[in-house]
Amino acid sequence: MSDDDRLDALSAKELHDLAVRYALRHLDIAFFIRLMQDLPVAEAAVGQTDEAEADAMTLRAHIDDVTDAGEGEVAELLRPVYLEYLREHDVSPQ
Secondary structure, eight states, rough: HHHHHHHHHHHHHHHHHHHHHHHHHTHHHHHHHHHHHHHHHHHHTTTTTTHHHHHHHHHHHHHHHHTTTTEEEEEHHHHHHHHHHHHHTOOOOO
């Protein structure tokens, strides 16, 4: 099975966790900035407009939500972000 297939087989939560662990290990601030930019859009798309508004207004709300970005419908909408990031850095599941 190719690494791409192995990544595609992971749940959105697993992709989130893998991407966040990699970014933390490599101090990749750019990934977290991108995630914080994409998160309000994903939250609004699934009807979490209060969350989206708070995230758009405060950095603290963004930081608190980075861990939540791996949960539920929001995670599914962010799945392409995680896949792109992991493939860009040749990260594969263990």
